[in-house]
Amino acid sequence: MSNENGKKKPIGLAIVGCGTIGRIRGELARDYPGVEWLGLCDIDEKVGRKLAEDTGADFFTTDSKELLARSEVNAAIIATEENEHFGPVMDSVERGHDLFIEKPLATNALESAEIVKAIEGEGIDAVVGYTLRFRRKFLVVKEKLRNNALGDVTTVTTRAFMNRLVPIATVEKTEHRGKLTPMVVSGTHSLDICMWLLEGKKPVELYARSVDRALGASYGTKDATTGIFSFEDGTIWSMSISWALPVIWPGSVYSLEIGIVGTEGVLTIDDTHRDMVLASERAQPAGYTPEITRNVDFLTSYPPGDIAFDQLWGPMREETNAWYQRVHVGLDTPHATAADGHRNLMMTMAMDLSAKRGEALKLPVDPAELVAELG
Numbered sequence: 088m089s090n091e092n093g094k095k096k097p098i099g100l101a102i103v104g105c106g107t108i109g110r111i112r113g114e115l116a117r118d119y120p121g122v123e124w125l126g127l128c129d130i131d132e133k134v135g136r137k138l139a140e141d142t143g144a145d146f147f148t149t150d151s152k153e154l155l156a157r158s159e160v161n162a163a164i165i166a167t168e169e170n171e172h173f174g175p176v177m178d179s180v181e182r183g184h185d186l187f188i189e190k191p192l193a194t195n196a197l198e199s200a201e202i203v204k205a206i207e208g209e210g211i212d213a214v215v216g217y218t219l220r221f222r223r224k225f226l227v228v229k230e231k232l233r234n235n236a237l238g239d240v241t242t243v244t245t246r247a248f249m250n251r252l253v254p255i256a257t258v259e260k261t262e263h264r265g266k267l268t269p270m271v272v273s274g275t276h277s278l279d280i281c282m283w284l285l286e287g288k289k290p291v292e293l294y295a296r297s298v299d300r301a302l303g304a305s306y307g308t309k310d311a312t313t314g315i316f317s318f319e320d321g322t323i324w325s326m327s328i329s330w331a332l333p334v335i336w337p338g339s340v341y342s343l344e345i346g347i348v349g350t351e352g353v354l355t356i357d358d359t360h361r362d363m364v365l366a367s368e369r370a371q372p373a374g375y376t377p378e379i380t381r382n383v384d385f386l387t388s389y390p391p392g393d394i395a396f397d398q399l400w401g402p403m404r405e406e407t408n409a410w411y412q413r414v415h416v417g418l419d420t421p422h423a424t425a426a427d428g429h430r431n432l433m434m435t436m437a438m439d440l441s442a443k444r445g446e447a448l449k450l451p452v453d454p455a456e457l458v459a460e461l462g
């Protein structure tokens with residue numbers, strides 16, 4: 088893919104949501120030569136104005152409609168919190184902007200379907216922020232599977248473990264916690280990776296179970312969900328996540344193990360970050376929550392990357408700059424599409440529904456059924 092006539096498209100970038108992730112992408116925009124105009128929006132004026140000052144942004148407002156309607160804007164990043172993607176995404180689509188939407192695409196299945204319909208109807212180039220795809224190890228695995236290194240894949244196992252600091256920080260932002268489940272908010276990353284690796288296979292059945300004994304009463308979310316998917320061609324996949332690991336667990340966010348078995352091979356992925364362990368009497372800041380410190384730390388376990396010399400290095404830098412290249416010069420990139428984001432939401436919510444009902448489900452589930460039963 089490249090732009091028509093190989094022309095470079097000057098980027099007029101709007102970033103809606105200037106929190107942790109909006110800040111990372113905004114700081115990278117400041118240093119990307121193709122971004123010629125930068126406008127920011129946050130309903131929290133203090134947070135937004137601080138980023139505007141730090142990035143030398145050209146414009147700031149607390150009203151996303153005002154920003155997205157500016158004549159300079161032709162591309163938008165929607166980095167609002169999980170429940171707040173729909174409005175600014177639909178306003179961007181209406182204006183025809185190239186789009187980068189943080190995961191999950193939405194937290195309401197019907198709104199998610201409406202987003203995909205609008206994006207496809209308007210022919211918008213829209214991607215979703217599944218940052219793990221930009222880790223070198225997953226790109227290598229994808230390339231092996233694309234080239235059929237294992238024969239036909241028949242069996243996949245996925246185990247995601249997360250420090251409970253993540254759900255606590257996530258649900259504390261909102262009163263609407265019921266849909267912020269481990270699968271919808273975080274398991275979606277490992278689900279996206281596995282569905283990307285299994286590209287072309289169609290899930291047809293699912294059985295899942297959840298528990299909520301550690302986080303349910305205090306935080307209004309679940310601890311863990313495990314599910315077994317069957318695919319049309321007979322492939323089986325067991326997907327398990329717990330985001331209730333104790334705060335003292337040395338991983339700051341995610342640890343992931345995946346096993347993929349094919350008719351002619353096997354590939355195992357250890358992404359647990361136990362290859363770099365720091366232990367010190369001097370407690371160190373624990374990545375994205377500086378107020379928490381650790382004496383033992385699995386280094387590099389914050390998925391976006393790591394700060395060195397005041398800059399973020401790692402997958403979110405590659406993911407963001409690759410998207411700027413996609414918009415600016417038409418680079419072909421492995422970002423998840425809006426349709427991938429919608430499929431991921433449907434599958435993660437189907438796990439929550441199967442667990443709620445305590446019964447197996449045929450897939451796909453109707454978005455209206457998910458909304459009616461999951462709220």
Ligand SMILES: NC(=O)c1ccc[n+]([C@@H]2O[C@H](COP(=O)([O-])OP(=O)(O)OC[C@H]3O[C@@H](n4cnc5c(N)ncnc54)[C@H](O)[C@@H]3O)[C@@H](O)[C@H]2O)c1
Nearest residue numbers: 104105106107108129130131166167168169171189190218
């Ligand atoms: N890809 C990844 O690795 C990754 C990692 C963390 C978070 N995320 C996703 O990124 C998104 C943002 O997460 P975060 O950690 O930056 O959250 P955050 O709470 O730090 O920032 C969100 C910001 O959005 C603002 N906001 C909310 N509603 C708004 C609206 N209607 N208009 C303008 N601003 C609004 C809030 O005031 C806040 O400053 C979420 O969807 C999250 O799931 C992705």
